[in-house]
Amino acid sequence: MSDRTVGIIGGMGPEATVDLMSKVINLTPAKDDADHIRMIVDNNPKIPSRIKALIDKTGESPAPALVQIAQSLQAYGADFIVIPCNTAHHYYSDVAQAVTIPVLNMLELVVSHVRLKQPQIKKVGLLASTAVIGLKLYDRLFADHGIEVVAPQTPVQQTVMDSILQIKSGIKDHTTVAVLNEAIKHLETQGAECIIIACTELSVIERLLHSETDIYDAAHLLAEEIVTQAKTNN
Numbered sequence: 001m002s003d004r005t006v007g008i009i010g011g012m013g014p015e016a017t018v019d020l021m022s023k024v025i026n027l028t029p030a031k032d033d034a035d036h037i038r039m040i041v042d043n044n045p046k047i048p049s050r051i052k053a054l055i056d057k058t059g060e061s062p063a064p065a066l067v068q069i070a071q072s073l074q075a076y077g078a079d080f081i082v083i084p085c086n087t088a089h090h091y092y093s094d095v096a097q098a099v100t101i102p103v104l105n106m107l108e109l110v111v112s113h114v115r116l117k118q119p120q121i122k123k124v125g126l127l128a129s130t131a132v133i134g135l136k137l138y139d140r141l142f143a144d145h146g147i148e149v150v151a152p153q154t155p156v157q158q159t160v161m162d163s164i165l166q167i168k169s170g171i172k173d174h175t176t177v178a179v180l181n182e183a184i185k186h187l188e189t190q191g192a193e194c195i196i197i198a199c200t201e202l203s204v205i206e207r208l209l210h211s212e213t214d215i216y217d218a219a220h221l222l223a224e225e226i227v228t229q230a231k232t233n234n
Contacts, residue, residue, distance in 0.1 A: 007078025125192025
């Protein structure tokens, strides 16, 4: 039987979308072109800003655009959909209810993976956008399992957010990486037993980030699940 096709709601940001596609390609066991997974991608950077909508409170909701893209991906032949943006999962229910095919939940994948790898864990550190932290998107999911989420304190979180915006603008220099690694150390001092890279912009440079604890990259885990789901029928 043929592989299942993934539909990707992309553009949040564009490089993060390409990074996810690269991860999928690298994780796919393939000897020839035909062994790879079909990806239908709408890499649409015109989706309204999650930052303006959720942090600044000045922008329009991205929900209608996300729904429209999901429906288009389904119409074009996607068997399941993914949203490679942690912040956009605030609108996960809007997307899932708008289509009749499965929509993978990246945040739930992360929580399940962390619990599998570290079943006794009590505290995780979150490297994410200020919106993800303020909305407590991960906190609610981990709290169901008695796990506490710690985030950088306000001054450090501002440096993380600044770094995310720099990466969006194409800046991935030594200073940016150093700032993020300092933020990871800051989370470790708060007792984090692992670090979650919960921003797909940061996933672009995840190989340059280091911790004394385990690091789990949400985008990498999503890519792994895409391969698993796509190859299910084989």
